[in-house]
Amino acid sequence: MEQESEAPAEGLPEVLPSPRADFYGGLAWIVFGIAVGIASWRMDRLEKMGVSFFTAPGLVPGVLGVLMTACGIILAVRSLQRGAFGAVTGLPVLLHADLLKRIGVTLVLCLGFAVGLVSRVPFWIAAAAFLFLQISVLQYPERKANNEVARGLLVAAVIALIAASVIAFVFEKIFLVRLP
Amino acid sequence: MLDGLVLLGHSFAGFMAVKPILYTLGATLIGVLVGCMPGLSATLCIALLTTLTIKLPPNDAILILICAYVGTIYGGSRTAILLNIPGTAANAAACLDGYALAKKGQAGRAMGIATTGSVVGSLFGVICLALLTPTLGEVALSFGAFEFFWLALFGVLMSGSIAGSDPLKGWMMGLLGLFATLIGQDGIHAHDRFTFGWPELSGGITLIPALVGAFGFCEILTVLSEPMKKALVNSVDSVLPRIADVLKYWKTILRSGVIGVYVGILPGVGEDMAAWSSYAAARRASKEKELYGKGSIEGLMAAETGDNASIPGGIIPALALAIPGSAPSAVLMAAMIIHGVQPGPMLMVTHPQFVYDVVAMTTLATLGMLFYGLFLVRPLLAVIRIPRSIIMPVIFVLCTVGAFAIASRVFDIWLMVAIGLACFVLRKCNYPIAPFVLGLVLGDILDKSLRRGLQITNGDLTPFFTRPVSALLAAITIFTLLMYVPPFNRRVHALKDAGLRSIRGILKR
Numbered sequence: 128m129e130q131e132s133e134a135p136a137e138g139l140p141e142v143l144p145s146p147r148a149d150f151y152g153g154l155a156w157i158v159f160g161i162a163v164g165i166a167s168w169r170m171d172r173l174e175k176m177g178v179s180f181f182t183a184p185g186l187v188p189g190v191l192g193v194l195m196t197a198c199g200i201i202l203a204v205r206s207l208q209r210g211a212f213g214a215v216t217g218l219p220v221l222l223h224a225d226l227l228k229r230i231g232v233t234l235v236l237c238l239g240f241a242v243g244l245v246s247r248v249p250f251w252i253a254a255a256a257f258l259f260l261q262i263s264v265l266q267y268p269e270r271k272a273n274n275e276v277a278r279g280l281l282v283a284a285v286i287a288l289i290a291a292s293v294i295a296f297v298f299e300k301i302f303l304v305r306l307p
Numbered sequence: 308m309l310d311g312l313v314l315l316g317h318s319f320a321g322f323m324a325v326k327p328i329l330y331t332l333g334a335t336l337i338g339v340l341v342g343c344m345p346g347l348s349a350t351l352c353i354a355l356l357t358t359l360t361i362k363l364p365p366n367d368a369i370l371i372l373i374c375a376y377v378g379t380i381y382g383g384s385r386t387a388i389l390l391n392i393p394g395t396a397a398n399a400a401a402c403l404d405g406y407a408l409a410k411k412g413q414a415g416r417a418m419g420i421a422t423t424g425s426v427v428g429s430l431f432g433v434i435c436l437a438l439l440t441p442t443l444g445e446v447a448l449s450f451g452a453f454e455f456f457w458l459a460l461f462g463v464l465m466s467g468s469i470a471g472s473d474p475l476k477g478w479m480m481g482l483l484g485l486f487a488t489l490i491g492q493d494g495i496h497a498h499d500r501f502t503f504g505w506p507e508l509s510g511g512i513t514l515i516p517a518l519v520g521a522f523g524f525c526e527i528l529t530v531l532s533e534p535m536k537k538a539l540v541n542s543v544d545s546v547l548p549r550i551a552d553v554l555k556y557w558k559t560i561l562r563s564g565v566i567g568v569y570v571g572i573l574p575g576v577g578e579d580m581a582a583w584s585s586y587a588a589a590r591r592a593s594k595e596k597e598l599y600g601k602g603s604i605e606g607l608m609a610a611e612t613g614d615n616a617s618i619p620g621g622i623i624p625a626l627a628l629a630i631p632g633s634a635p636s637a638v639l640m641a642a643m644i645i646h647g648v649q650p651g652p653m654l655m656v657t658h659p660q661f662v663y664d665v666v667a668m669t670t671l672a673t674l675g676m677l678f679y680g681l682f683l684v685r686p687l688l689a690v691i692r693i694p695r696s697i698i699m700p701v702i703f704v705l706c707t708v709g710a711f712a713i714a715s716r717v718f719d720i721w722l723m724v725a726i727g728l729a730c731f732v733l734r735k736c737n738y739p740i741a742p743f744v745l746g747l748v749l750g751d752i753l754d755k756s757l758r759r760g761l762q763i764t765n766g767d768l769t770p771f772f773t774r775p776v777s778a779l780l781a782a783i784t785i786f787t788l789l790m791y792v793p794p795f796n797r798r799v800h801a802l803k804d805a806g807l808r809s810i811r812g813i814l815k816r
Contacts, residue, residue, distance in 0.1 A: 181765070182761070186758060187753070194482055195482050229531060241707055297359075302362060306711070307711040
């Protein structure tokens with residue numbers, strides 16, 4: 128007997144960054160590499176402590192900064208050769224409306240939980256609240272289409288409470304791991 | 308040799324108790340379940356379990372992690388066969404023929420073949436682990452800063468070259484990982500680097516929160532950012548492996564095992580490459596090439612033998628050199644350090660029993676995998692039906708606990724979120740994540756080895772290129788890098804073709 132599961136939608140084209148996005152990426156690497164290089168050069172070489180130049184703390188990060196800058200230059204030049212400023216190449220991958228819509232709420236909820244709630248309220252309450260909101264939001268379109276929003280909220284609440292309690296119990300009581 | 312056998316006997320005897328067997332079954336089951344869920348990787352599973360098992364005795368904790376590792380890679384073949392979605396990256400090659408067999412109504416047979424290949428590959432890898440680790444460890448005792456510098460650089464370079472479709476971006480991620488590991492107090496003079504006055508950064512970027520971010524939060528965002536559709540899970544016939552399949556393809560199994568272990572030993576090259584390499588080699592040597600991609604038993608067997616053989620293969624350099632063969636073995640190595648076992652050349656001197664304990668643990672994990680492969684196929688399929696809208700939020704809560712638990716610092720949760728977000732953005736721009744992780748693991752070795760080497764020689768770089776092992780590693784590293792420079796690559800290929808032509812000419816005469 129066949130059963131239903133979820134799978135990535137077929138036929139979607141693989142979205143790769145455009146040469147223009149790579150060009151700006153290359154510039155970002157150049158800036159970052161130069162910043163690392165300068166910070167490494169200005170880092171204390173501990174000469175007063177008699178430390179040899181070859182074991183100075185900034186030596187390896189400095190070399191890495193130079194290498195990152197070089198790679199950034201190669202990436203930028205390569206993207207120019209591939210027509211970074213030729214025909215209009217569309218929006219960068221990360222600015223596609225579909226992607227932003229799908230990911231935006233998730234991102235806000237995850238950040239709200241990890242940065243806002245955790246360590247400020249008891250963990251199981253924070254986890255239950257996050258799970259309820261996140262599951263409800265993710266399932267909302269399907270629940271709305273099937274006209275079962277209230278049922279969806281109830282299911283999300285039950286799953287959230289059970290999952291949060293089980294996680295807190297297993298970590299804290301069975302494996303003696305401290306929770307935030 | 309006899310000492311090794313005695314130690315191995317002690318190890319197996321030590322694990323023949325109720326508790327280790329229960330741990331084996333439980334952890335392998337968790338691994339298989341995680342592997343069944345596309346988007347969740349072996350690296351994430353081991354990282355999360357590291358935090359869960361932090362209070363357990365070292366041997367129990369490492370046993371759980373190894374069982375979960377083996378279980379995850381095996382579990383990924385379920386969705387590859389039934390849904391055409393690899394549960395982990397290592398099972399991508401299994402999709403080609405596994406799914407084709409499932410569409411022909413032979414999903415059970417395909418899973419039986421995957422089980423056989425995984426078990427035989429894993430056992431072959433275990434034998435290599437037992438034989439090669441002490442030998443490699445002994446050789447590595449003569450290694451100095453020069454050799455370790457090249458090994459670390461080679462690992463990052465290889466990982467960057469192979470992971471993803473753009474080697475340049477792979478190397479950049481490797482460099483970023485190397486840089487990230489330099490944040491915090493330096494390992495020689497305890498001088499703060501790039502901490503900007505944040506006391507939390509003085510301890511450096513902790514590996515487990517970073518990995519949970521890179522493989523957990525990043526993966527959650529990636530999965531949720533992709534549109535999904537309902538897919539049908541193919542029905543399952545008998546899952547019992549057929550002896551005839553094993554006997555018919557014994558050469559393929561042996562070849563794939565050797566390739567899997569070899570690829571596993573290469574620093575930074577993971578199980579996915581082992582599966583693809585084994586699959587490609589089997590296809591080249593096959594008498595039934597036309598069946599590949601259309602439901603070839605041999606192809607599926609090769610892919611699953613290769614990826615599972617690479618698990619013990621990846622543990623070999625992690626134990627003997629402290630240079631992990633793959634991202635999951637990097638987390639395993641970090642877990643060993645957390646539990647007070649320092650991998651590296653001195654391991655065979657300080658903890659000789661531990662190496663054989665790992666051999667016994669991997670064998671137990673393989674038996675656990677066989678158990679679930681034979682007896683629990685249908686119940687395990689239920690996990691595939693759990694919607695991602697429930698799984699992913701729960702995984703994020705686990706990621707938060709996982710990031711916090713190692714050092715009980717809220718800062719580590721923020722670090723996990725920041726690294727996960729950065730990795731998501733970079734991944735969307737086609738930057739691979741594995742080289743970043745290898746960079747994080749190998750950065751400290753590279754930094755200390757380069758500076759110590761330069762101090763020993765007072766700034767003279769010559770020994771980095773003249774000591775025998777150093778010279779070999781330097782030659783391989785530089786050659787690998789130069790092969791990505793088009794004129795050099797063309798010249799090498801022209802020379803190779805000319806050489807082959809002259810050899811053929813000599814043979815014809």
